[in-house]
Amino acid sequence: MGKDKIRIRKIESVKDETPTIKTFKVFDPPSAKSDPGQFLMVWVPGSGEIPLAVSAVHDDYIDLAVKRRGSTTKYFHELEENDKLGIRGPYGNGFKKPTEPSLLVGGGYGIAPLRFLHQKYAEQAQIHVVAGASTEQELLFLAELDPVAVSTEDGSRGIEGTVLAPMREVLSEVEVKTVYTSGPEKMVRGVYDICINKEVKLEASLERIMKCGVGLCGSCLIDGFRVCQDGPVVGLDQLKEFEEFGVWERSFSGRKERI
Amino acid sequence: MGKDKIRIRKIESVKDETPTIKTFKVFDPPSAKSDPGQFLMVWVPGSGEIPLAVSAVHDDYIDLAVKRRGSTTKYFHELEENDKLGIRGPYGNGFKKPTEPSLLVGGGYGIAPLRFLHQKYAEQAQIHVVAGASTEQELLFLAELDPVAVSTEDGSRGIEGTVLAPMREVLSEVEVKTVYTSGPEKMVRGVYDICINKEVKLEASLERIMKCGVGLCGSCLIDGFRVCQDGPVVGLDQLKEFEEFGVWERSFSGRKERI
């Protein structure tokens, strides 16, 4: 119960990561104890409330890497040091702890939870990274993650196109038992197809519109699966059962829309 | 909080103690862990709810010694083995643990909590007992308590009159540091006066109409003291401050009435 009450926190610092992504550092012990892949519901007083992954932890502080997209994230980007946020959670399940050689495949801000995973486990297991973005400037956390390969849609850096080509390459070159991925669903679907094909395990973080985060409202459903409670991280077996994965998503009204 | 929810229990056995008092044995671990002097709110489904002291404990079972007086206790006396009671509590504070030579002074069913005190501590401290009742047949728990003196109002056994005369006698004969008492308030007031006079400590259990037991309704007030929460056991210092003790009580409507 305790984690469901909103905790009001002051922003400790703000850092520009890319032209559209900023990192907000916040003191929040319950989130700092979360597992990589779990998420928070973050209230931006005066604007909305959105789901966000923890992108790194420093003692009792967390980093939130926020991509500017629509109204709430735009308002979010205008916040400064000492402005307030409301946080509840952590919610959902996290990634399985990597124990064997693993590959992280992240696209856009989707790399955020993978960065936390990397931060937490890179010393305990062999972890390779493939990262993609729309353009060179949007590539996130390169210094820390030190990817074996990168891709950009405009070819401004690394391989032109999606992360799928470099991913395939890495899988054929180094030993990988499990792939961890997070990013746009089209990309995640592509990663899934490769994993099936190459017979490696997959831990994928999914994204749906989340209005409650506690498993009631149904806005985050994929088939009968509540991404907020039963996810957001899912394995291959689960993904195989979905009819809507990679094909259909739901709008704010619950309307089925092509991905 | 837990103790406030009503627990439905079956009556294990019923025993006649005197023509007007029966003992009901009930399984109820929370009450069995109570301190002597604390009380329970006991719901008699189909009738009312009344405060009762625990008169003895046997493992997870308690004894309730119930005097037939008005409507609820009359109904209570008709209950049999396997009939149901609702119990909440224990409430209030208990008697201080006797460590020095002590004297228990009980009148009528008021002896009930003193019997539990005796049961629990007789082996650890020197405890004398003086017991009184209206008539010989109404004297309670004689075998167990083995009183040094008894009194009956009609003189059918022991000293004729109240417990006060034998109490005074005992106090002048044996060493007593603390008196424990429970019974009609007139009697308790008498015990109090003797204790002041003889300079011994007092632990007295008070009785008022109790409707809630949790300190809200005010039906149990003596001055500003809630017998249900701040009592029912009080010491000399507290008693000295009361204006109403032994003089005024409150009816069901809250009306002030001479004791």
Next chain:
Amino acid sequence: MAEKKLLEVELAGLKMANPLILASGIMGTTPGGLNRVAREGAGGVTTKSLGPEPREGHPAPNVVKVTAGYLNAMGLPNPGVEEFASELKEVELEAAVFGSIFAHNDDEFRRVARVLEPTVDALELNLSCPHAESLGAAIGARPPLVEEIVSAVVREVNIPVFAKLTPNVSDITEIGRAAELAGADGVVAINTLPGMSIDVGTRRPILGNKSGGLSGPAIHPVAVKSVYDLYEALSIPIIGAGGIESGEDLVETLLAGANACQVGTAIADTGMSVFRELNSWLADYLDSHQMGLSELIGAAHDY
């Protein structure tokens, strides 16, 4: 098997494997969500309240945790009845399906009912929608409007129609009687209570819509009292709802007079296993008390 038979109920002609129904607005925005709950053991499932047009709902935050419950202000997001019905048509559910409707007047209610009828087993009319002409008060607080709407829908369709009552009135039996008079096959009680939560750190109401509806254990005693009073006043079946989380809560609501019970917020507090857990608690209760389910219903009125 024994448990199965024990828990069967018939409600206004609808047969259900057990008396537990998913409450409207919980996971019921998609047929996939309803199907999941049916598989988790609910005897019936209720759709999110559907209106004539698609709605995105209120701005977030949509949900706030309060002591012993949640406030929600979803704002009736739904894809519109046509869209929903066409999706629902494709799915075969292993539970009775209640189609919940909200609308602003009898004409709209009738229109939505007609679209929904072929794909559901019964209708539930959500009468808590604020009435356009006098903001603040809901349709469901006015007996004449309730009568108008219920009788319009009852005349329009050939499946059972339930009126869902708001507790936010001074006498819920007055509203229940209006629904019965108008031909409702049953009533559902209760919907959420109006509530608000203000954050003392920022001094703002938290919900995007400022205020919302209170659900969960906090409102359970209000639900029990509503069901109890309705049972005395009506002769049509009652579906109980409001803070049912434990087996005791469920049996209590049945004893008060409910023929079946909806479960909503418990899904957040207990998880999806709540349907199986409640059913098995109920079966054990019936077994140990040597009673049939139908004997339980309204039994508290014997005293």
Next chain:
Amino acid sequence: MAEKKLLEVELAGLKMANPLILASGIMGTTPGGLNRVAREGAGGVTTKSLGPEPREGHPAPNVVKVTAGYLNAMGLPNPGVEEFASELKEVELEAAVFGSIFAHNDDEFRRVARVLEPTVDALELNLSCPHAESLGAAIGARPPLVEEIVSAVVREVNIPVFAKLTPNVSDITEIGRAAELAGADGVVAINTLPGMSIDVGTRRPILGNKSGGLSGPAIHPVAVKSVYDLYEALSIPIIGAGGIESGEDLVETLLAGANACQVGTAIADTGMSVFRELNSWLADYLDSHQMGLSELIGAAHDY
């Protein structure tokens, strides 16, 4: 000392050392009880609701614990206003004293008010009494009756008169407006919600009166919403009540628009220290936010 000044409030001309008032029905059956609460730090104390005649109240059980609150069905026990007033005359209280009145019609209200006036600082009219002519609905659910009673009492006495509102209506502001129109100096919101608890072991309603009023944290969001709505609708002061147990609850209610707040059930959950604890939390809050108490009141309406 600093804390003292910080917390002072004036309410319809009444000066109080702090905004906390003991709610009616809690320990207020005797002047001794009121005096105790005044000494424990309350700025004001409200008597148990007093009627024209002595009443013993409902049969026990009178109180049942439910999740996050209590149901009570005391049945308005009181020694009658004459008796109470004559006892109260003897006592000098270190807090503002609100005399709570219940009665069945304007004449009775007026009569009780007259007897009580010399011994109290203000009157509170408990309008939740069931109205004889139509059982079930309370006087307080009917604007014309509220107006009648409030204006009768206001004309009768020369001390401030507060109308205590029941939340058991579809629009509490309608009732608040009727009270304001009739000349009330302020309103109190809210009284308890109707509720019931049935024991599944014996299948009986537990309360002697079967149903009762729900108080405590369970009803807090309903209280906040009621105060918030009344603040928008009225220009007379509002006393908030309902599930105020923590400093956050208190500040939340002030932000919603309450000028002062009543505390009841918290005394069972926290103990008598609750007044000192809430006052000191509030003082710290004002201090750390660099605000005066008056700036806090209704501040949530800025957003």
